[in-house]
Amino acid sequence: MIYDVVHRTSYTYDAPVTASFGSVRLLPADMDGQRCLERTVATSPESESHREHTDYFGNTAATFAIHRSHTQLVVTARSVIDTSARPSRFADTGDRPWESFAAPANAGFAADLTALEYSIDSPLVGRTRALADYGARSFAPERPLADAVLDLSRRIHTDFAFDAKATDVTTTLDDVLELRKGVCQDFAHVMVGALRSMGLPACYVSGYLETDPPPGRARLAGADRTHAWVGVYLGEGRFTGVDPTNDRLAGPRYITTARGRDYADVPPMKGVIYTDADESTLTVEVDVAPR
């Protein structure tokens, strides 16, 4: 499937902003089987400097700076992505017992910095006793990795309720585990944390998911969402994407924009602004249109 993606982020301020600096991770790369055919990012007002670089995690990051006074900032990222080669099944190696992928049994991980990076604590996802207890129920000894991971995803999907108001930046992962509520970011963090607590390396993935319009209604441009799920690391640079929010594999209807240890590594956009404004209004329009 080939998608035309438009992601428009708008901030409106109640007083002029004299300078605005931004760093965005909205440009999909060739990763997780997808191929990126086109991608651009533009700002309004126009940025006086625009740079792109590949970050530590392999994502494309773009930075911009605007030094003109403005009360509205619009960042528009457009891309064309071919997702047909994204796997729709768990990789074959998932038939092997999960222990063989986990530290310390997996000796191959010692020289694999990716494995190590995604199995130790990160700023928002630490390994805790509660997460280990929660995860352990899916990880019976010798159970094939794919079975165990999909079971964990199904349990999170069942146990947790979607509630956009339940969590905020101060909510810890253990709080989420207790509340059993949250948004895709929280569910992805719970799953990443549970996997890491079992010794399995896993990353946080941000991107898009093609959504179906309500039955009988036409597709509405701009009504799609940004989304987050989990990458289970299989070694040799390969990941399988699992989405606990929807309890399925992150197959050809998914588009990866960035991966990191947790959300803090890859927010779609972060910025620093200089202004006397107290209030800002954020609107985000995402359109994932199949060709």
Added chain:
Amino acid sequence: MSILATDDPIGRYRPSGSAHDEMIDRAGAVRAHWAKLVESYRALGATELARRQDEISLLLEQDGVTYNVADDRRRPHRPWELDPLPLVLPSDEWAAIERGMTQRAELLDLVLRDVYGERKLLRSGVIPPELVLGDPSFLRACDRILLPSNKQLVVYGIDLTRGADGSWKAIGNRTQAPSGAAYALENRRILSRVFPSLFRNADVHRLAPFVRSLRAALQGVSPVGVDDPSIVVLSPGSLSETAFEHAFIATQLGYPLVQGSDLEVRDGQVWLRSVGEQMPVHVILRRLDAWFCDPLELNPESTLGVAGLTDACRAGAVSVVNTLGSGVLENAALATRLPMLARTILGSDLELESVPSWWCGDTAGRSHVVANLGELVLRPSSRIAGGHSIDTALLSSAELEQWRRRIEGEPAHWVGQERFQPTTAPVLADATLRPRDTVVRTFAVARDDSYVVMSGGLARTANDDSGAPIANRAGAISKDIWVLSSEPETLSGFWLAGPGQPASPPMSTLPARAAENLFWLGRYAERAESTLRLLRTINARRDEFQHRGASPGPTAVAVLLDSLTRITGTYPGFVGDDRAALHLDPDDELFALVVDESRPGTVAHAVRHMLDAVDELRDQLSVDTWLVIGSLQRELDSLDPPSADRDEAVTNVLSALLQGLLALSGLAAESMVRDQGWHFMDAGRRLERALQVCALVGCTLADEHDPGTESLVVESTLTAAESIITYRRRYRSRARASTVLDLLLTDAGNPRSLRFQIDRLHEDLLAIDAGHSGTTASTAPPLVLDLAHMVHTAESSLLADADPAGRRVRLDQLTSSITSTLRRCADAVGSDNFTRFVPQHSVVTPAEAPERAS
């Protein structure tokens, strides 16, 4: 003889048991390299040594040397302490330290290049990956950022001490933003002044070449394509612990001292916000932990940094020294790997070992630490992860068990270090030399393919005999380190050796923040001076006429008190609802107008703000400034709490403050180059004095009084305006309003007149404008022309005329319109030249964006 014996400072010094002592050997004899000095100290005697100690304290205070303690907002500046005895080391011993340090610096440099580059050392396990990946100082945003020089680690600081066996051991590495070099330079400056002959005869290695090496090293990391880099020193500001150091090092290097808000990233390049034109910045010596350096990519909470700095480094447009990611080298666990790294990378043994330590992140290390928990010091691996060192020997068995569990839970976070008895050195305390635990910090800077080490450094000793760890925060006493040269050095050897650097033209750019602080320094100094002159005048009048009934005296005093409130803007004061009561007993209000720092318009408020401006200007003002500044603060402090005879104390303090302020304006007149900075300070002074004269004349002469009162008020006005002598000489008559207005408003030759201030202000603004590149027209100079016109056309005799109700309406109109124009002019100077503060905010979009607004 007996007097001499008790006056011998050395004779009764006894090292304390097991530790190595720097001065006395195990047999109780003075070590050979101390012999000459010990002889000199004996000749000086204990009394004289104590006297020199006092001299040191005085000099340090005069130089304004402090180590700030952030949690004490009221008195944040803690005096720096320097022991009169240096730590003495023979040349060959220092040479061994230099070799060891150079080797360690070279190793750490290779590690730094690797962990932000190929990470081969991690992949091969030579450095356990978790040691680096688990350290919050490993900044992933700084991946692949490399300096365009051979060395990635430019400045290296090390903490050393020696064990009971006499061998030197490293306690810690400082690679983030090593501090202490400026304190070492200052210590040397002071000791060589207090003990000139001692110092001369000792053939001590000089420290000055280190500054030159640092300058060369900074020039050496200049971005590709930049031949003559402009370099700045980035400081967190005047409240930082080591603010003295930042300013001192900037002054020594000759580079501007800046804060994050002085810098701006624009078009991928760093710029210094300056008066006139923006100056590009190519190299930044940062005295700020990396985490605070960039709110965009490192820490959104930081308001001390520069948004976009990381990306400018990534683009190679600027070199930050040390590199933003360099803090990871301070990891205590990394030190345990250095011997192996030396063998693997350099093929040789580590020359300067660390105090034996074990990292709990590996199995062997962890089991050793857990098994020996009651005998080790536990240190957090990462400095910024938080947590302090724990001496486990002081823990109960229950606490030990807790620690055991904690280590098992987060082993990679902890390092066990052998408890180590540091070397002791003699410290003069209470007129007696006592052995105190001593650690040494010294520095290396990159030069071409290797490093050069400072020939000396900063020794710190415990401030009591408790054996507690040595920390500046806890009030350590510092020592100079004298490395004795084996043969006398010739000066030419220092200055001519090594690769020559072309002399760069002096930096003429004035940072906008410095200009703003200079302007306010001028304004507050002048405000303090005029306020206290007025207070003194009123006090004198009151003394004269106290307890006399209705007569011109008390009426004049009442006019002056009312004017005081109006001039200083300290409403309600003497004109409020309880006017009558306050006029009857004005003492408390008058006292408050001297000491109440929190109330705008008081002397203390003006002095406080003046001192705050001075703190921000450490690198701009001459050393003598500190002589004056220190005394101002002390005088004000002496009134809190008030003494028994408050009035007398106030009188004395006002006189002393006036002396200090006069000394300050004397320095400004005689010791400051007439550059842009000086003109900003002078413009501030002129504007403020003009405002004050207008207010004084406008308030005290607002109404016509009976001749007796009038004459007293007018005389007081002249006294407060420091023009009474001139007036008497010139007019030789009873004071009359019209001639007073002549002298105070329109006289071109009276340095206290309004006209004089306006003429000078005009000159200042023209000089400031001459430095502008001229893209936008300045708005202040036209306002000064308006002012000049108003003053030049004023007719004193007309102004002095009162209407039938006794009000001098014309005078009131003139002073009001001049005052408002002066205020607009002050604002215009600000908007023409200073950076407007705009609050910084961080924004981050959520993972799952909110629904589209519909």
